[in-house]
Amino acid sequence: MPVDFLTQAERQRYQRMPATIAERDLRQHFHLSEADRDFVATFRGATSRLGVALHLGLLRYLGYLPDEWAMHVPAELRTFVAGQLADGAFVDLVGYGSREATRTAHLQAALKHLGWSKWTPLEQGWLEPWLLERALEHDNERLLLDLACQKLRQHRLLRPAIGTLERLVGSLAEQAHRESFRRLRPLLDQPGLLATLDALLVPDDTPAARTRHRWLCQAATTASPLALTQALAKLAFLQQLGVPAWDTSGLHINxxxxxxxxxxxxxxxxxxxxxxxxxxxxxxxxxxESLLALTDAVVELFDQYWEGATAKARRDLDAYQQRMAAAKDQALLTLGEAARLVVDEEDVPGPDLRAMIYKTLSREALLTALEVSQALLQPSRHSHLAFLAERYTSVKQFSGQLLAQLHFAHAYQGDDFAQALALVADLQAGKRRKLPEDVPQAFLTPTWTKSVFGN
Incomplete structure (x- = not known):
């Protein structure tokens, strides 16, 4: 059923003469060519000639003649057009078009000179399908109305009453629904698909009685392993429905x-x-759209999680280095004292020397000093990657699903990263339990190589 969507003020704007006209529009639409001036000169009377000249500009500018336009012509418009006429510099429009026959004759002549035609109901036969295509791209009725007015002007058709176009545009919403259904009919005719779609709106048997529709609508709020697992579960559900293979190209993306x-x-x-x-x-x-949005969401959640984990690992490294700096001096003192006793008491037998050292330094102090010295010599602890590795248990909660459900394209083919990613995916999925002898590693940076292989 056609819908009227314009307010009264908006409807009047489409029917009245503009109060002002920009100078660029004056020069573009109301400039009279030599052919225009020759045409205007065929009319009798300076007032008629000015009126016909304004007909030409208004049709080019608006695509229609506003109601009682002759009574509301802006002064700058009258001056601009009259100045182009040989006898029109001081002509006004008082009394112009007092006879309907004169107005009709002048309009018909102006339309013929410009190569324009009047709107007829037959024009709806081509305008409506064109507008329907635009309605499948845009959902703004006022925009569609403006597009219809522009299209008529491009086709040199005198615009009908605005109510006619308003009702035409207002009827497009229902037509767009029918056309959307028609274009998706090959997909919807797949066996069982309609029942699958209806099932989205039926509550499940869980205590929450939640529908798949509402479940899919709930977005993640934090970049955590749990949020990633839940997003991947939704992605898996859509993949099981076969959504990635659906052909929806018949509908405009908007x-x-x-x-x-x-x-x-x-x-x-x-x-x-x-x-x-x-x-x-x-x-x-x-x-x-949920498939596309969830794919983006999974990538974004993982990116946020990884950034957070990396930042935490860097903070852990800083804290570790501060602890090592504080413990280093004490460790050196402890080991130095032990070494001094060994050197100074060369004649003391081994068991007695150990007892002498333990009498001065506790066994716990010596063990702590050894741990600190070994940590200072351990290369992997000099990088935040060592602390990042400690989060593997957390990553393992979602990594298998992530690698199984996302397809990665590789822009750079100059290393073996693609083979490494496939190997990791097999390990995470349980398809492989051991690393092969020729592990892909050409893509590793020196820092990662040290962290992975400890050299």
């Missing part, structure tokens, strides 16, 4: 996004009440 937003914003009960022509294309678009 149309798909609009339908997906509708499903996200509405309750299950509302969606269930929609007609099949509205409900099924909307649910298809929702699942398709």
């Amino acid at each position: 149309r798909q996004k609009r339908l997906a937003r509708l499903v996200r914003a509405r309750r299950n009960s509302y969606l269930q009440r929609l007609s099949p022509e509205k409900r099924y294309p909307a649910l298809v678009a929702f699942l398709r």
Whole structure:
């Protein structure tokens, strides 16, 4: 059913003469060519000639003649057009068009001179399909109305009453739903798909009685292993439905996004009440957009998690180095004292020497000094990567799913990173338990090589 969507003020704006006209528009649309001036000169009377000249400019500028336009011509417009006429510098429009026959004759002549035609109901036969395509791209009715006015002007058609175009645009919403259903019909005809889509709106048997629709709508709030696991579970659900293989190219991407937003914003009960022509294309678009959004979300969540883990590892390294700096001096003193006793008491037998050292230095102090000295000599502890490795247990919670469900394309083929990633994916999925002898490592930087191989 056609819908009127303009306010009264908006409707009047489409019917009245503009109060002002920019200078660039004056020069573009109201400049009279030599052919225009020759045409205008064929009319009798200076007032008629000015009126016809204004007809030409208004048609080019607006695509229609505003209501009672002769009574509301801006002064700058009258001056600009009249100045181009041989006898029009001081002509006004008082009394112009007092006879309807004169107005009609002048309009017909102006249309013929410009090569324009009047709108007829037959024009709707080509304008409506064109507008329907635009309606599948945009959801703004006022934008569609402006596009319709521009299209008529491009086709040199005198615009009809604004109410005619408003009703035409207002009818496009229902047509867009029917057209969306028609274009997705090959997909919707797949066996069992309609039942699958309806099942999205039915609560499950869990205590929360949550629908898959609402489950998919819930976005992650933190970049944690749990959030990644939940996002990957949703991604796996969509992959099991076969969503990645769905061909939705028949619908403009903007149309798909609009339908997906509708499903996200509405309750299950509302969606269930929609007609099949509205409900099924909307649910298809929702699942398709959810697949894209979840893929982006998983990548973003992992990026945030990895950045957070890396920052934490760097902080742990800083704290470790501060502890080592504080413990280093004490360790050197402890080991130095032990070495002094060994050197000074060369004649003391071994067991007695040990007792003498322990009498001066406790066994715990010596062990602590040894640990500190060994830590200072351990290269891997000089990098934050050693502390990053301590988070492997946390990463393992989602890494297998992540590598199994995301497909990675490799822009650079100059190293063996792709082979390394495939190997890690097999290890995480349990397909392989041991590393091969020729482990891919050409892609490793020197810092990572030291951390991985400890050399």
